[in-house]
Amino acid sequence: MRALIVYAHPEPTSFSAAMLRVAREALEGAGHEVEVSDLYAEGFDPTAGRHDFLDVADPDRFHYQSEQAHAAATGTFAPDIVREQERVARADLLLFVFPLWWGGVPAILKGWFDRVLAYGFAYEDGMRYETGFFRGRRGLLGVVTGGTRHRFSSGGSYGAIEQVLWPTQHCMIEYLGLTTFEPFVAYAAPRVDDAQRAAYLDQWRERVLDAAADELSDPDDRTVPLGGMLR
């Protein structure tokens, strides 16, 4: 199993960083290969634009998806996007480790979705969800919140965690066709005590190993290669 961990936190002593380390060590310890896209450390640029492309489909009007389709068809994505797409293409398991900011992923990770998971590479018309390009691969979110579990319950002020994570879990990782798992959430990580933080890391290690170890329901299911790899 080859795993890609897409990681979005600027501080190496953060709890998100601890989750990254635990995931990497657990997977490597179980004999899996691990790559990390450390978006902050690598200075990933989150802003979608003309600089995503080495060529131009329409110089008069910038329509992002059309330029993405052109780049996928002609192999003209910018180098930083190609690097990330190659990492994605190699991975059987995608982990996303991030702190929840304003109810969603940090901008640097949102930009990774906007730019890397391009039309023609990661999806096309009619190739989404159960027909998604990533069918047969797996995806798991590892989320760190400042707010307590109660605030992310259905009676809590932010709403149920399923509702808050819906665009990330459903509109992003499920959309790709990934086999997904319940998101792991370390609630109030900066506020709980050391014993609870250690317990979170133990639970996270188990969740990561489970995601890597589960048998694919049907290996033949993985028949649709990633779009960009076809060309």
Add this chain to the structure above:
Amino acid sequence: MRALIVYAHPEPTSFSAAMLRVAREALEGAGHEVEVSDLYAEGFDPTAGRHDFLDVADPDRFHYQSEQAHAAATGTFAPDIVREQERVARADLLLFVFPLWWGGVPAILKGWFDRVLAYGFAYEDGMRYETGFFRGRRGLLGVVTGGTRHRFSSGGSYGAIEQVLWPTQHCMIEYLGLTTFEPFVAYAAPRVDDAQRAAYLDQWRERVLDAAADELSDPDDRTVPLGGMLR
């Protein structure tokens, strides 16, 4: 009424750009003042980091909210953040005009939330929702989607639009304490015909004017100035 339109699209001929123009003309025509944060045109940097601050609270460990609190208390936000915070502080009405990418705001707009609406400026512990700093001000989302209305219904593949926009509407603009309105959504704007696009713009104009014209339920409700302006 002073309005700030935070606008996130790279292409001047896009439907999002048309919505920006309509909103600006409608508001100015009704005698309101309008400022625009044109995030793409102004090259807004969406990545949160040490560069957000002119001073350092803790050189050993970068804890974002703590650095934000320190910058709010000492007036040491970086100039691009100060510029945006001053725009926010002047505004009675905040409009957000953006295309829906991966079920959420483009990274450049997510970064505007992450960086500009800082702890100590836009919220503090216990100062959220009904006690939020922006109480008495108003917020409205203007959203452009590629997907059809059906896809954003409760039986549709993306889920109900209320569910998709929950983190943006509830965890972002309602969190601030703004008086909010039902988001305006121009569904499938690139696919519908010109008549439907014109109808969308008419409806949008009306929604913007309504948001600006409604009487405040209680003008005295606006007693909590924005945090950063106090210092």
